[in-house]
Amino acid sequence: MDLKKYLFTNKKAVETALKAMLPKGSVELSALASAIRYSTLSSGKRIRPILAIASAEACGGAMKEALPVACALEFIHAFTLIHDDLPAIDNSDKRRGRPSCHKIFGESTAILAGDSLALLSFEIILKNSDRRKLSDAKIIRVLEELASASGFFGVIGGEMMDIAFEKTEPGLTVLKKMYMLKTGSLIRASVRCGAIIAGADEKKMSRLSSYADHLGLAFQITDDLLDLEGRSSVTGKPVGQDKGLGKATILGAVGLDKAMMMAEVEVEAAIESLKSFGITADPLREIARFVIERKM
Amino acid sequence: MDLKKYLFTNKKAVETALKAMLPKGSVELSALASAIRYSTLSSGKRIRPILAIASAEACGGAMKEALPVACALEFIHAFTLIHDDLPAIDNSDKRRGRPSCHKIFGESTAILAGDSLALLSFEIILKNSDRRKLSDAKIIRVLEELASASGFFGVIGGEMMDIAFEKTEPGLTVLKKMYMLKTGSLIRASVRCGAIIAGADEKKMSRLSSYADHLGLAFQITDDLLDLEGRSSVTGKPVGQDKGLGKATILGAVGLDKAMMMAEVEVEAAIESLKSFGITADPLREIARFVIERKM
Numbered sequence: 173m174d175l176k177k178y179l180f181t182n183k184k185a186v187e188t189a190l191k192a193m194l195p196k197g198s199v200e201l202s203a204l205a206s207a208i209r210y211s212t213l214s215s216g217k218r219i220r221p222i223l224a225i226a227s228a229e230a231c232g233g234a235m236k237e238a239l240p241v242a243c244a245l246e247f248i249h250a251f252t253l254i255h256d257d258l259p260a261i262d263n264s265d266k267r268r269g270r271p272s273c274h275k276i277f278g279e280s281t282a283i284l285a286g287d288s289l290a291l292l293s294f295e296i297i298l299k300n301s302d303r304r305k306l307s308d309a310k311i312i313r314v315l316e317e318l319a320s321a322s323g324f325f326g327v328i329g330g331e332m333m334d335i336a337f338e339k340t341e342p343g344l345t346v347l348k349k350m351y352m353l354k355t356g357s358l359i360r361a362s363v364r365c366g367a368i369i370a371g372a373d374e375k376k377m378s379r380l381s382s383y384a385d386h387l388g389l390a391f392q393i394t395d396d397l398l399d400l401e402g403r404s405s406v407t408g409k410p411v412g413q414d415k416g417l418g419k420a421t422i423l424g425a426v427g428l429d430k431a432m433m434m435a436e437v438e439v440e441a442a443i444e445s446l447k448s449f450g451i452t453a454d455p456l457r458e459i460a461r462f463v464i465e466r467k468m
Numbered sequence: 469m470d471l472k473k474y475l476f477t478n479k480k481a482v483e484t485a486l487k488a489m490l491p492k493g494s495v496e497l498s499a500l501a502s503a504i505r506y507s508t509l510s511s512g513k514r515i516r517p518i519l520a521i522a523s524a525e526a527c528g529g530a531m532k533e534a535l536p537v538a539c540a541l542e543f544i545h546a547f548t549l550i551h552d553d554l555p556a557i558d559n560s561d562k563r564r565g566r567p568s569c570h571k572i573f574g575e576s577t578a579i580l581a582g583d584s585l586a587l588l589s590f591e592i593i594l595k596n597s598d599r600r601k602l603s604d605a606k607i608i609r610v611l612e613e614l615a616s617a618s619g620f621f622g623v624i625g626g627e628m629m630d631i632a633f634e635k636t637e638p639g640l641t642v643l644k645k646m647y648m649l650k651t652g653s654l655i656r657a658s659v660r661c662g663a664i665i666a667g668a669d670e671k672k673m674s675r676l677s678s679y680a681d682h683l684g685l686a687f688q689i690t691d692d693l694l695d696l697e698g699r700s701s702v703t704g705k706p707v708g709q710d711k712g713l714g715k716a717t718i719l720g721a722v723g724l725d726k727a728m729m730m731a732e733v734e735v736e737a738a739i740e741s742l743k744s745f746g747i748t749a750d751p752l753r754e755i756a757r758f759v760i761e762r763k764m
Contacts, residue, residue, distance in 0.1 A: 195620045200642070204620065204628040255583060260575035279556035280631050283579065284624050287551060290586055291619030298612045308604035315611065316594045323587030324491045324500065332500040332580050346496070 173451075175458040179222060182235065186221040187213065189239045190246060193296050195288075207277040207285035208292075212250045214268040215408070217466075219391075220245040220358060223459065224366035227380055230446075230453040233370025240300040241314055241365045244293040248322045248358060251289035254282050256331060262417060269408030293318060306369065313368045321361035330354025337420035347422050348389065355395070356388030363387075363456075379445050386442035387460050393435040394464045396423040402467065435464045469747075471754040475518060478531065482517040483509065485535045486542060489592050491584075503573040503581035504588075508546045510564040511704070513762075515687075516541040516654060519755065520662035523676055526742075526749040529666025536596040537610055537661045540589040544618045544654060547585035550578050552627060558713060565704030589614060602665065609664050617657035626650025633716035643718050644685065651691070652684025659683075659752075675741050682738035683756050689731040690760045692719040698763065731760045 190212055197205035221242030228238040257264040257272040258279065264272055274282035297314060320326055330353030337350065363384035367377055398407050399414045400423060414421055423431040442460045446453045486508055493501035517538030524534040553560040553568040555575065560568055570578035593610060616622055626649030633646065659680035663673055694703050695710045696719060710717055719727040738756045742749045 197620065197625070200629045200632060200646075201620070201625050203632065204625065208620070251583075255579055258576075258579065260579060280554075281628070283551055283554065283556060284628050284631075286583075287547075287586065287624045288620040290583065291615050291622075291624065294590055294611060295615040295619060298608060298615060308608055312594060312604055312607060315590060319587050319591040319594060323591055324493065324497070324504070324584040326587075328580050328583045328587065329493070329497050329500065332577070333496045335576050335580075336496060336499065350496075 223362040226455040227366030231370035231372040247293040254286040321357040326357035339418035355392040359388035360384040382445040390438035519658040522751040523662030527666035527668040543589040550582040617653040622653035635714035651688040655684035656680040678741040686734035
């Protein structure tokens with residue numbers, strides 16, 4: 173299969189849907205609407221929404237059914253990035269190659285833009301899902317995934333650990349736990365939500381969850397490597413930021429060679445989890461390979 | 469009826485439920501868990517959860533059924549207060565008579581505590597609702613109310629307008645719109661969610677919505693009056709903060725006497741909306757009177 177074409181087509185579809193789903197707002201809310209659009213419509217990879225679509229397809233579903241949930245996942249992701257970049261957290265001036273949200277719109281608007289996106293992610297699933305096709309029970313399962321993956325025991329908890337661990341050296345087990353929360357939980361939710369929408373059975377859900385858990389770990393380790401080695405013009409983020417902030421990373425704990433090997437092992441394990449799936453899971457397999465080969 | 473006893477009993481029930489529903493967290497997340505508990509379990513009036521309970525009861529429902537939703541409403545409220553107090557927004561050092569969240573736990577933890585609470589509000593409805601009694605359709609309707617009342621076209625949008633209007637003099641119509649978003653939308657959602665849980669018909673929903681809209685306006689006008697006249701030891705907030713921040717308020721626009729009269733007219737209109745309800749709506753009527761007579 174042609175992964176490049178697959179990613180391109182789905183990215184386009186996701187971005188068109190994102191645009192349509194974002195609030196426009198009246199005159200009084202135009203700054204907030206602009207901040208939300210600026211941060212959500214910038215040049216992201218859209219990995220999470222594409223994973224949801226690919227997972228739905230691997231279970232016999234269609235891209236169109238997965239689109240509202242795919243967008244909700246991207247909204248959650250955009251929300252966490254905006255708050256992550258704030259001066260009080262990572263104090264990052266750049267994101268996706270452009271000034272971060274608070275640098276353009278100010279800190280108060282950035283905080284509220286993040287808040288809006290978090291809530292919008294629930295609203296669009298509740299409002300835009302095609303009710304003729306999506307049962308109430310499926311909507312509830314999807315919302316459960318989304319809420320638990322992003323909150324205290326998910327991305328936000330992971331962010332908290334990330335901050336708390338600055339300038340410390342936690343062991344590999346604790347670092348893995350942080351990675352699973354900070355990055356893994358939303359990747360897992362993306363894959364699981366796609367599968368729920370397509371009506372996957374428990375066996376498939378469990379295999380896809382295993383795929384996602386391995387992928388999430390590989391993804392974050394590769395992010396660390398890109399932070400160290402990447403070029404800012406390609407990654408869109410400042411290079412060496414982790415070290416500057418004294419971030420505790422797996423890369424820092426085990427060194428470059430071992431970290432790269434770990435990422436590769438995780439990708440192989442992710443692909444192995446899909447062995448009972450047919451060719452409809454090829455995009456998921458290719459995405460797993462892409463995750464550690466990417467340059468941004 | 470004895471309103472004082474009613475408020476006391478329900479406040480107790482809500483606070484016991486809040487305590488049980490808050491995450492405890494592992495060692496790594498103990499600071500975040502503490503910040504969440506500190507802000508949520510401080511001495512609030514619990515007006516929103518009590519409104520949800522009173523509204524459910526007015527429609528023949530029971531307090532117990534409304535409790536998870538009541539807690540979710542308080543979580544949303546606590547989330548907006550934490551973010552509202554941040555240095556980048558209202559820069560408020562005190563809340564409910566104690567140092568605000570970021571003064572105790574630092575800004576990064578306060579941002580993440582607010583985020584966690586926003587997401588937790590959805591999680592507890594999805595996880596704690598008694599599924600034998602609450603249908604999927606009702607859960608979805610409640611979540612719709614919650615998401616739209618708190619997000620871009622709700623509390624967060626209202627906060628944005630509140631900031632944008634600082635040091636300006638918008639007309640009364642625009643100020644009312646801001647009050648409806650900033651304060652009214654979550655009051656409306658509280659009353660509507662209680663009614664949804666009790667299975668209210670469209671006629672009742674519409675009358676209760678009217679009650680809530682009038683109440684929300686009266687509530688925010690009274691808040692402005694308390695900001696001007698209240699004693700910090702009773703309100704738990706710094707006195708005269710609105711003026712210090714150059715906040716645009718209805719009080720500032722129409723003056724003290726007219727603002728007080730407006731609040732009274734709104735309360736009368738709120739009570740009038742309930743005229744087809746029997747004595748089960750007495751708590752709602754009494755709460756409306758209490759809202760403008762309160763000292764905190």
